[in-house]
Amino acid sequence: MPERLGCLFYSTxxxxxxxxRMGVLEAGLADRISESETTLRDPAAAVxxxxxxxxxxxxxxxxxxxxxxxxxxxxxxxxxxGAPRLMPTEPPAMAAYGRVxxxxxxxxxxxxxxxRPVQERSPGVLVLEETRANRVGDALERDVAGGGYARLDAGWLALAATLGYCVRRHTAWDWRRGRPSLGDWFDAAAARPAFQVTLPPSNGM
Ligand SMILES: N[C@@H](CCC(=O)N[C@@H](CS)C(=O)NCC(=O)O)C(=O)O
Known part of the structure; x- marks a missing residue:
């Protein structure tokens, strides 16, 4: 029996x-780290x-x-x-992870x-964050077209999880429009088993 290392609390x-969760699977540590689902923002949360x-x-x-x-x-x-190693140590890969x-x-x-209820939303925050997302999305399109995010590391995992979140839980951002390389990158990432077994529920905003 492999030595048990810990328990990862998560919400879907x-x-x-x-x-x-994808990191545990991709690094080959799933038989040593269990998972436990928890609620969030809840005084009875298991975590x-x-x-x-x-x-x-x-x-x-x-x-x-x-x-x-x-x-x-x-x-x-x-x-x-865990293998492959996930946390980048070279500045270009560190920068790629930080960007995502x-x-x-x-x-x-x-x-x-x-x-929030419509009347409580801040139009300024909405514009700021949509503008930021589009700016970073355009940079990521260039990165991916140039061969970035090819190695499975923290940057790869973060990009797959972020775009996957936008597909199922934040549909307000049409990130694919005008970004064909990013779309192709995501489709390839989404085919990996670690991505498929961690799909979040659809609750698009
Ligand atoms: N900086 C944290 C962010 C984690 C985070 O914001 N998690 C959210 C879920 S996506 C959460 O647990 N929210 C519950 C809360 O804010 O009480 C990290 O890198 O892990």
Missing amino acids: GSPYARIC LPFSPVGRVPALVLQDGTTLTETSLVLAWLDRMG LGLLDGIAVWNRELR
């Missing part, structure tokens, strides 16, 4: 947790006894230590001998704004 809709932050991903290690934050979880998977995390953070803000 979370793109951040999905990055880690709260392990993390006062109450967010996912949260990885509870065997000694009770809880790691939160996607990048810290990915770095720990590398430390546990910035996009995802902006989309999370945009999506949260859209979930």
Whole structure:
């Protein structure tokens, strides 16, 4: 029996947790890390006894230590001998990962704004985040056309999870329009088993 390493708390809709879930699968550690689904923003959430932050991903290690934050979880998977290594160490790949995390953070803000009642939404925030997403989307189109995001690492996982989130949970952003290379990249990424078994529920905004 392989040594058990920990338990990853996730919610099915979370793109951040999905990055880690796909990372566990792609790094070949699925038989050593179990998964546990939790609710969010809920005083009864299963993750709260392990993390006062109450967010996912949260990885509870065997000694009770809880790691939160996607990048810290990915770095720990590398430390546990996962292969391929996920966290980039060279500046171009680090920049590529950071670019997608910035996009995802902006989309999370945009999506949260859209979930408010119409009269409570801030038009300024909506415009800012849509503009940011389009700017980064155009840069990603150029990156991918030039051969970027080809290696399966944290940047790859984050890009697959972010675009996958937009397909099923943030349809407000028509990211494919005018971005054929990004569309082709996503279709290839979406064919991988780790992507297919972590699909979020459709709840398009
Ligand atoms: N910076 C964090 C972001 C994680 C995050 O925002 N997770 C969301 C789900 S997508 C969450 O748990 N939200 C619940 C809450 O805010 O209480 C990371 O990189 O892991």
